[in-house]
């Protein structure tokens with residue numbers, strides 16, 4: 001059976017209001033101009049669809065139009081991001097990439113019998129495990145494997161159930177499968193990843209990407225917070241582990257890591273690229289809200305009533321900060337006392353607004369609290385409805401330039417091109 005295949009380098013692009021597909025694709029066109037194939041994957045989670053009141057069909061339509069207008073002949077996909085058993089149905093037709101989210105099932109009711117079977121099937125997971133590329137062998141015992149299985153087996157089996165349901169309705173091989181475990185509290189070590197991959201292989205889920213939780217904090221739209229060296233070490237060990245698991249458990253040969261909340265993590269891109277080069281590995285980098293922030297930057301740059309609208313969005317977001325932050329608690333860090341007051345922002349020039357928002361850490365005017373609040377503030381723009389989208393359309397050129405440059409210069413270049 002031939003299976004839809006995800007190329008080595010891929011970029012998840014989120015497009016909250018379905019107006020930037022062309023500007024996003026343009027970033028991949030620029031990469032191609034430098035001889036590097038980067039596959040765009042339009043991702044939008046159920047959570048974002050609900051907040052905006054949009055549907056996966058619209059994401060598909062915007063992607064198709066952009067691809068057609070550019071004459072893009074490369075692969076591209078539409079990702080049902082973070083779906084589960086309750087909400088996958090409406091993604092079936094428009095999507096050909098499914099990110100099955102089982103973070104909620106981690107550590108839940110495990111079945112003793114299933115666990116014994118798993119342990120029995122995998123004597124190789126006990127004792128000494130030497131993974132090429134990782135210097136010291138891992139040493140494990142039955143108790144350790146059981147402890148990991150207790151955490152993850154139910155989650156993997158649940159993912160398998162969702163995968164089977166999608167297969168039954170869509171047909172095997174007609175979509176890319178990712179399993180995500182990133183929105184949970186503790187990071188997974190390379191050894192845990194190996195055990196999880198063994199369980200996924202048992203279930204015969206042909207995953208092409210997996211999103212573990214990495215060490216450190218991946219806050220939305222801002223840089224990585226954590227030990228960059230430790231991240232780089234674990235990332236390369238994860239790559240070694242994946243290569244090993246592909247060989248030992250017959251997982252798809254193009255299986256790669258998916259980095260969620262991957263936008264704007266400038267301080268770890270070097271480590272990611274170094275690991276990719278060492279193992280000749282690919283990566284899937286998911287970015288989403290970074291594009292909506294570029295829309296706001298474009299509007300602020302345009303000045304006049306567009307700038308006023310950006311200010312209005314901030315003032316409303318400021319007034320509703322609790323409600324806006326709540327669904328994103330695990331992935332933002334906003335110090336309220338570092339947020340400028342709306343009255344102050346009201347007096348800002350176009351340049352002041354742009355500099356506070358644009359992700360340039362060398363600029364003293366950059367404010368990551370301001371940026372994060374606006375990141376989760378897309379609901380405010382969604383509520384403005386046509387008032388927002390009309391103004392986006394009026395400023396298409398200036399917005400598109402920001403969207404493309406951000407994806408190409410700040411994301412594609414450091415990770416996939418490296419210069």
Ligand SMILES: [Zn+2]
Pocket residue numbers: 082180182183260261
């Ligand atoms: Zn995610």
